[in-house]
Amino acid sequence: MIRTFGIILTLIGVAFLFFSLFLEYETPLELSGSASYYAASTAEDTGSANLVSAIVVTYRGLDTLGEVTILFLTSSIMSYMLKTKKARNQRTFRESSELLRTASALLVPFIILLGVFIFVHGHLSPGGGFQGGAVLASALVLLLVADPLYTVQSRILSVIESSSGFLYVLLGLSGLLFGAGFLDSRVLPTGRVGELFSAGLIPLIYILIGLKVGTELSNLLSVFHSVQGQDLMEDEGGAR
Amino acid sequence: MEITMIAGGVVSLSGSLFLLLGALGVVRMPDLFNRIQAGTKATTLGTMLFLAGIAIAEPSWIPKLLLLILFIIFTNPVSSHVLARSAHHTGIRMSDKTVVDHLAKTTEQRGSESLQGDEQEIAAAKSKGGER
Amino acid sequence: MIESILFIVLALLALASAVVAVISKNLVTSIISAGLVSLLASLLYLLMSAPDVAMTEAAIGSSLATIIFFYVLNRIRAKEDSRD
Amino acid sequence: MGNMLFLASALIALVALGVSAIRFFRGPDTLDRVVAFDVITIISISLIAIIGFIMQRSVLIDVALVYALLSFLGVIIIAKYVERGL
Numbered sequence: 117m118i119r120t121f122g123i124i125l126t127l128i129g130v131a132f133l134f135f136s137l138f139l140e141y142e143t144p145l146e147l148s149g150s151a152s153y154y155a156a157s158t159a160e161d162t163g164s165a166n167l168v169s170a171i172v173v174t175y176r177g178l179d180t181l182g183e184v185t186i187l188f189l190t191s192s193i194m195s196y197m198l199k200t201k202k203a204r205n206q207r208t209f210r211e212s213s214e215l216l217r218t219a220s221a222l223l224v225p226f227i228i229l230l231g232v233f234i235f236v237h238g239h240l241s242p243g244g245g246f247q248g249g250a251v252l253a254s255a256l257v258l259l260l261v262a263d264p265l266y267t268v269q270s271r272i273l274s275v276i277e278s279s280s281g282f283l284y285v286l287l288g289l290s291g292l293l294f295g296a297g298f299l300d301s302r303v304l305p306t307g308r309v310g311e312l313f314s315a316g317l318i319p320l321i322y323i324l325i326g327l328k329v330g331t332e333l334s335n336l337l338s339v340f341h342s343v344q345g346q347d348l349m350e351d352e353g354g355a356r
Numbered sequence: 357m358e359i360t361m362i363a364g365g366v367v368s369l370s371g372s373l374f375l376l377l378g379a380l381g382v383v384r385m386p387d388l389f390n391r392i393q394a395g396t397k398a399t400t401l402g403t404m405l406f407l408a409g410i411a412i413a414e415p416s417w418i419p420k421l422l423l424l425i426l427f428i429i430f431t432n433p434v435s436s437h438v439l440a441r442s443a444h445h446t447g448i449r450m451s452d453k454t455v456v457d458h459l460a461k462t463t464e465q466r467g468s469e470s471l472q473g474d475e476q477e478i479a480a481a482k483s484k485g486g487e488r
Numbered sequence: 489m490i491e492s493i494l495f496i497v498l499a500l501l502a503l504a505s506a507v508v509a510v511i512s513k514n515l516v517t518s519i520i521s522a523g524l525v526s527l528l529a530s531l532l533y534l535l536m537s538a539p540d541v542a543m544t545e546a547a548i549g550s551s552l553a554t555i556i557f558f559y560v561l562n563r564i565r566a567k568e569d570s571r572d
Numbered sequence: 573m574g575n576m577l578f579l580a581s582a583l584i585a586l587v588a589l590g591v592s593a594i595r596f597f598r599g600p601d602t603l604d605r606v607v608a609f610d611v612i613t614i615i616s617i618s619l620i621a622i623i624g625f626i627m628q629r630s631v632l633i634d635v636a637l638v639y640a641l642l643s644f645l646g647v648i649i650i651a652k653y654v655e656r657g658l
Binding site (some may be wrong): 490491493494497498501504505508514516517520523524527528530531534535537539542543546547550551552554555558559561562565 | 579582583586589590593596597602605606609612613616619620623624626627629631632634635638639642643645646649650653654656658
């Protein structure tokens with residue numbers, strides 16, 4: 117009780133601290149420094165309709181490469197740590213109901229299509245590689261939930277992951293060779309703003325990031341799921 | 357223009373009323389299974405009407421809204437089904453007024469006999485409830 | 489007008505669910521509350537017209553993080569079961 | 573007139589969100605909270621759509637699509653965890 121009271125008191129104190137900040141806040145009427153540059157000249161620089169993805173992929177492209185590297189490191193460390201050598205911990209599953217299996221069989225193609233749509237249209241609409249990759253990974257989660265004994269082809273996943281990462285760095289190097297610098301997107305023509313084939317390298321890079329993030333997250337989740345010596349408990353009443 | 361706005365607004369308003377009814381059902385119903393019923397069926401219809409109202413008022417959004425409605429029709433019943441099944445398997449107690457439990461019965465019978473006699477049982481339970 | 493009403497109500501709900509996530513004794517409840525905080529935060533980002541951030545928060549903060557948390561809890565429970 | 577109807581429906585949906593949050597905060601059992609979470613996500617999908625309509629930005633429907641999909645998965649995972657089927 118005292119602990120709860122203390123937490124609530126602390127929260128009220130923090131609220132007071134931020135309330136003074138809130139009172140003194142004035143909405144800035146015009147954009148400052150780099151923000152005004154981005155808002156004014158992104159469209160003509162890169163040909164991307166979505167300002168955020170232009171910033172993420174070109175102006176701050178190196179940071180995105182770093183994020184992808186961090187995600188790759190996390191995924192590989194997790195799969196190294198969680199791999200069980202001995203077939204010791206036997207688990208019993210209750211078989212999923214028929215409704216869930218049918219729904220997953222119907223939904224998985226649509227989910228993969230939605231993920232691909234999100235990262236292909238990254239330069240036109242909100243979303244991009246990371247969000248599309250998360251959606252792709254969720255398709256695999258749905259498969260695993262519907263059928264716990266589903267075997268994931270982790271070999272193919274890791275091949276896709278490493279080759280897309282390699283191609284990402286290669287595209288950045290091509291910017292160094294033909295454009296203005298590492299990860300410069302103007303190697304390809306920028307095209308008209310708002311069309312699918314525009315914005316130079318941004319769609320290609322987003323497709324690669326989406327594939328890489330999707331396969332990494334799928335690998336991570338399938339490692340969490342996989343336990344050797346699985347056993348399927350028969351479902352009551354679902355067999356009919 | 358104005359007439360489509362008003363028509364869409366009326367449809368959206370009815371959808372939001374269904375959403376409110378579903379939320380009230382989630383709060384007021386006596387046990388978990390009734391809450392799942394109220395929370396899923398009413399809110400699915402409510403969301404569909406809500407999005408349909410927006411589609412009437414803004415015809416250029418129809419493809420995406422249709423996709424969203426389709427998605428909700430597919431996913432919402434499945435999630436509530438999985439929830440109800442999980443609740444049944446973990447042994448959540450039903451309300452005292454519940455009269456028939458098909459899943460427990462099939463678990464007992466293991467699918468050997470058909471489910472005849474349900475109607476008589478329901479009728480008997482109804483008459484018993486009437487006497488009460 | 490309507491946007492500020494939405495903003496205030498959603499922010500209060502997010503605060504309340506954050507309090508639940510902190511003071512709850514049950515781990516499952518805490519994780520679901522944290523997911524709810526992310527959901528409401530993504531709605532707030534939408535009201536501030538930042539759809540990219542909202543999509544990231546909804547996809548990763550609210551859903552994928554919850555899924556990974558539950559997988560981890562499942563592993564912990566399996567280990568505890570096998571020890572008994 | 574038509575616009576007022578949409579604003580009213582947004583407010584009613586907001587009230588519905590608050591009402592189902594009561595069940596979330598009160599819920600005696602874990603699964604009660606999960607049901608309330610499910611209802612809150614469904615209502616918030618319609619709220620996202622209406623916010624997009626009020627702001628006249630069609631791109632917000634994409635966010636609603638992603639959210640509809642991933643929240644569905646979250647609810648299924650929680651239910652499977654509770655019944656020890658994960």
